[in-house]
């Protein structure tokens with residue numbers, strides 16, 4: 657199992673390098689984030705110990721369950737799932753350094769209130785729904801600017817860029833417009849020069865479409881399946897609220 661995980665990571669790193677070369681980009685400009693939903697802590701630990709230390713969960717419950725086992729191994733933890741406001745307090749106990757799925761003003765407000773109370777700050781990415789699918793979370797492209805403006809005024813939240821889940825398709829040419837749209841929105845936000853708003857990160861691309869994402873400017877690719885194998889739960893369990901009974 658561990659040998660397989662390490663071989664898989666090497667293969668994914670290879671894909672990243674080749675995609676970067678094809679796009680005339682330095683491979684150091686793309687970070688590999690391991691999406692660890694449903695993966696047991698022991699397997700995640702294999703990757704961490706081999707030096708692949710950027711990981712992310714989708715559910716606070718899973719973060720909590722694995723936290724004790726992973727605490728001793730140095731790593732950076734992001735949160736990539738849909739965050740319910742009633743889970744904020746719990747989430748802040750587990751040393752997450754970036755919330756990648758900030759997609760609505762009420763979440764931003766509640767997060768800010770809690771961070772203020774705890775005297776903490778948090779890096780965030782704004783999640784944009786670039787595929788137009790109603791089943792996906794993320795702010796509508798027309799409302800991104802409003803949300804970024806709003807969040808920029810909350811001093812505990814540090815905007816570092818944007819995140820999206822592309823259209824679920826095996827055809828690169830159907831996914832590409834989603835990534836291109838995110839890049840486009842990033843540029844528009846940069847042009848607005850909003851104080852305190854950084855736009856260096858574009859989190860896009862997963863196991864099936866990371867090459868396309870890198871070609872379109874991804875700086876973080878989020879990979880689960882290609883490293884840890886297939887998951888038992890369908891992704892809708894994580895991507896919308898009518899999946900399975902929530903944990």
Ligand SMILES: *Cc1c(COP(=O)(O)O)cnc(C)c1O
Nearest residue numbers: 691736862863878879880881882
């Ligand atoms: C699960 C997940 C990923 C990784 O998807 P794979 O296809 O398994 O690589 C990336 N981003 C998010 C938000 C996820 O929930």
